[in-house]
Amino acid sequence: xxxxxxxxxxxxxxxxxxxxxxxxxxxxxxxxxxxxxxxxxxxxxxxxxxxxxxxxxxxxxxxxxxxxxxxxxxxxxxxxxxxxxxxxxxxxxxxxxxxxxxxxxxxxxxxxxxxxxxxxxxxxxxxxxxxxxxxxxxxxxxxxxxxxxxxxxxxxxxxxxxxxxxxxxxxxxxxxxxxxxxxxxxxxxxxxxxxxxxxxxxxxxxxxxxxxxxxxxxxxxxxxxxxxxxxxxxxxxxxxxxxxxxxxxxxxxxxxxxxxxxxxxxxxxxxxxxxxxxxxxxxxxxxxxxxxxxxxxxxxxxxxxxxxxxxxxxxxxx
Numbered sequence: 608x609x610x611x612x613x614x615x616x617x618x619x620x621x622x623x624x625x626x627x628x629x630x631x632x633x634x635x636x637x638x639x640x641x642x643x644x645x646x647x648x649x650x651x652x653x654x655x656x657x658x659x660x661x662x663x664x665x666x667x668x669x670x671x672x673x674x675x676x677x678x679x680x681x682x683x684x685x686x687x688x689x690x691x692x693x694x695x696x697x698x699x700x701x702x703x704x705x706x707x708x709x710x711x712x713x714x715x716x717x718x719x720x721x722x723x724x725x726x727x728x729x730x731x732x733x734x735x736x737x738x739x740x741x742x743x744x745x746x747x748x749x750x751x752x753x754x755x756x757x758x759x760x761x762x763x764x765x766x767x768x769x770x771x772x773x774x775x776x777x778x779x780x781x782x783x784x785x786x787x788x789x790x791x792x793x794x795x796x797x798x799x800x801x802x803x804x805x806x807x808x809x810x811x812x813x814x815x816x817x818x819x820x821x822x823x824x825x826x827x828x829x830x831x832x833x834x835x836x837x838x839x840x841x842x843x844x845x846x847x848x849x850x851x852x853x854x855x856x857x858x859x860x861x862x863x864x865x866x867x868x869x870x871x872x873x874x875x876x877x878x879x880x881x882x883x884x885x886x887x888x889x890x891x892x893x894x895x896x897x898x899x900x901x902x903x904x905x906x907x908x909x910x911x912x913x914x915x916x917x918x919x920x921x922x923x924x925x
Contacts, residue, residue, distance in 0.1 A: 754818070
């Protein structure tokens with residue numbers, strides 16, 4: 608098999624990636640293209656031999672000399688198709704400010720497409736629709752994500768007006784945002800809260816006001832993944848439930864948020880095992896949504912708590 612076309616495509620892709628970032632690590636390139644570091648070193652030497660001004664620093668990575676740029680490359684039809692999904696997602700799942708910036712960027716991208724690809728794009732973009740179940744941002748703070756992005760990039764604190772699910776009134780806090788993530792149909796950000804003197808998560812639809820300040824960060828924060836992974840050390844309780852098979856498929860989406868581990872079929876029913884972090888509130892309330900089709904096998908404390916919730920609801924209905 609002739610590897611020359613494949614290698615040529617990879618070298619061009621490496622050059623494009625070098626233009627997209629200030630520094631690119633060799634391991635990052637090797638992981639992306641699923642080749643060895645030795646192969647990446649050889650490809651970089653090929654680019655250098657062809658006159659591309661690349662400089663490298665041991666232990667840091669590769670970079671292009673400042674000011675060196677190639678004209679825009681043409682997109683493949685598959686890449687053009689990916690723009691459609693990205694544009695629809697941006698329209699529905701980001702705030703108006705970011706959505707507007709992305710729409711502007713899309714006009715620029717579309718301007719370099721071939722005529723046939725523009726027609727191909729037009730034929731299908733009206734056929735793709737993204738729908739959201741609930742508002743992702745509060746009416747008083749519609750451009751939350753764009754402010755967070757600026758704050759993180761510039762390492763400037765924000766003033767946050769935030770209302771928790773339990774509180775009657777919102778509170779103002781000075782926050783140093785660490786990162787933004789999407790989970791369970793909601794946008795969240797994690798940041799250091801100067802009011803609580805600790806790291807906290809905040810849900811964007813509960814943010815009623817956000818403003819970037821000129822105050823610099825006071826802490827050198829680790830990566831977002833570092834803090835999210837710390838949640839894995841929270842104590843868990845083993846939970847087993849038995850549920851009718853016809854109902855189990857409706858739990859596919861939400862079960863992972865309650866510590867789902869495994870499942871097996873037993874006499875036409877499905878036994879599910881969880882390592883649950885919250886058997887006092889979160890899990891029993893979720894269980895009650897389908898409890899008439901399920902049985903709690905363990906622990907006994909979950910059975911007691913579920914009965915307590917049922918009794919409380921019964922008394923309120925009387």
